[in-house]
Amino acid sequence: MTNSELLPLVNRSSGSIDGIAETLGGNDQPTPQNPAAQLSHQHLQFQVPTRRPVSLQLPISLSCFIMCTAASGYGAGLLHAAWWVQLLVWLSAVGSCGLLLAVNQADPGTVPCGTTIDPVIAALDEGALEAGEDSPYRRSERGVWMRYDYQERGWQKWCRTCKVWRPPRASHCAVCGVCVKRFDHHCQLVGNCIGNDNHRFFAAFLLLLQLGAGTLLAVAASTLHAHLLRWRYAWQRVDTYLLLLAAVVYAYIAVLLVFGCGHLFSIICDVTTKDFVSSDNWSTDPPCRGRRTLPKLMGAWVTICCAPITLKRESFFRREPANKPSNSV
Secondary structure (H helix, E strand, O other): OOHHHHHHHHHHOOOOHHHHHHHHHOOOOOOOOOHHHHOOHHHHEOOOOOOOOOOOHHHHHHHHHHHHHHHHHHHHOHHHOOHHHHHHHHHHHHHHHHHHHHHHHEOOOEEOOOOEOOHHHHHHHHOOOOOOOOOOEEEOOOOOEEEEEOOOOEEEEEEOOOOEEEOOOOEEEOOOOEEEOOOOEEEOOOOEEEOOOOHHHHHHHHHHHHHHHHHHHHHHHHHHHHHHHHOOOHHHOHHHHHHHHHHHHHHHHHHHOOHHHHHHHHHHHOOOHHHHHHOOHHHHOOOOEOOEOHHHHHHHHHHHHOOOOOEOOOOOOOOOOOOOOOOOO
């Protein structure tokens, strides 16, 4: 089979595997003249990998830390603050814990694993087919097979672990063992991948934490200022240094959570952390120009903010076993 004959296989790849195998090897019996047809059915079969369990110790510890930090505000003057300030702090703490639970339990946009190996990839690996310059198939710099998607106008990558063609901008998470659409990163603190379907929860979680920490910082700074004006020898008192320590801790948390603004910016500009780290996508396609035109950005906002909410396979809210294959994305 020549390289020009690979193009019809791309158009037929959305159909069944048997249809592609029929194109490669004939209807019933493979002929000796066609090496690609000698690929056995057992060679194309594989066992669907099970997703690795993720520990909940860090998310639970983070929730306890958030609630303890909010409660520590009463020692920094929150008790004498206005009622709406106290309400804002607790709404931020409780809301961030709820968003943390949503990020941890929601499916990030898992690409369902395949049940068979793509016969075209098997033939290319066996040397029965060749991918030339005119072929829609090629190898990346890391040796990963890619094919051009004429509908999405982007390159799909073949995942050897999940045995599936990943959509553009999807990536395989080595920790979770699955491919995730619009993969951003894997966060150990929340115990889940950050992808297309839960990125909005993650950004809101960081922004709400930053709001609560900023409120506590303002309360602690105001209390410390009033304390210094009230006592002439304030720096000789122990409570002065405790207020100063609380203000420093709240300031550190507020500055650390500036990543929330960064993730809000990434959603607005449709740029993931992986795009920043592993490609020059940002420099060649800035927002509102190139492929990131304003209509496409608005479509990306709808895709991210209105993504379906589906529980991940390991969620403790599911009643079925975690190793049961799931067809939901």
